Amino acid sequence: MHDPACPLCQAPGGLPVVQAARFRVIRAEEPGFPAFWRVVWQDHVAEFSDLDAADRALCMDAVARVERAVRDVLSPDKINLAALGNMVPHLHWHVVARWHWDSRFPAPIWAPPRREDDPAQMQALQARLAAADDAIRAALASVQA
Amino acid sequence: MHDPACPLCQAPGGLPVVQAARFRVIRAEEPGFPAFWRVVWQDHVAEFSDLDAADRALCMDAVARVERAVRDVLSPDKINLAALGNMVPHLHWHVVARWHWDSRFPAPIWAPPRREDDPAQMQALQARLAAADDAIRAALASVQA
Numbered sequence A, B: 001m002h003d004p005a006c007p008l009c010q011a012p013g014g015l016p017v018v019q020a021a022r023f024r025v026i027r028a029e030e031p032g033f034p035a036f037w038r039v040v041w042q043d044h045v046a047e048f049s050d051l052d053a054a055d056r057a058l059c060m061d062a063v064a065r066v067e068r069a070v071r072d073v074l075s076p077d078k079i080n081l082a083a084l085g086n087m088v089p090h091l092h093w094h095v096v097a098r099w100h101w102d103s104r105f106p107a108p109i110w111a112p113p114r115r116e117d118d119p120a121q122m123q124a125l126q127a128r129l130a131a132a133d134d135a136i137r138a139a140l141a142s143v144q145a
Helices: A053-075 A121-124 A129-143 B053-074 B119-126 B130-141
Strands: A017-021 A022-029 A035-041 A080-083 A091-100 B015-019 B025-029 B037-042 B076-083 B092-098
Touching: A017 A129, A022 A129, A022 B015, A035 A053, A053 A080, A053 A091, A053 A129, A053 B053, A080 B119, B015 B130, B025 B053, B025 B130, B037 B053, B053 B092, B053 B130
Parallel strands: none
Antiparallel strands: A017 A022, A022 A035, A035 A091, A080 A091, A080 B076, B015 B025, B025 B037, B037 B092, B076 B092
């Protein structure tokens, strides 16, 4: 299943981190939220419940492994998970690490900002993203077949 | 695991729809988004990856069943799933039915409004919520033990 009009069928959608048979993990490049990954299902399906039980399990196992790796390396204050897809109805899970100092906390990242970005915190975080990517690759090494 | 300071340990958090051993389903009462359910894990855990593999599977099976029941009864334009918990760090999954006419579509429900609520659409939707609740109960009847 592939839709030539779908941006997630046409391009990775971010920095490639893991390419597995049924899904990929990309690091998103969203302003203000550098610790932001997406688990993108390979097939063009809109809804989580479009997957059968085995694929749902595979998909959420990947999400949990990404979440765990991000927690282990970055120790965020909270992880946010979401599958929305209102604009791009191709199943993808947002995995976003949140901190008390980020511009929206404790509101969702889509809410209006509550404070300015903190350049020092952001720079320190940027320096640790490659280690988080490595941990994600290691966490998914056994399921990339 | 129970936290006396946690609102989701102290109260259902919405209209009770299903009470299972490890989770409950409540209908949220959020202005502008009447077709909004939450799958609330019974134990006080903050993150999805705090659950072991069996509990994660049970949790997401419940989420998928709720999603499927809501789709079958209400035929929304999109389902939005999210586990955020920045304000209440007790694992709960938002299952929100979205329509093109709602106040934020295609933005997330937490974004600023793009248009006024549509009272006629909202009233028509309100009239179908009990049927959606019934479908959710039926979908989870086999896993309520």
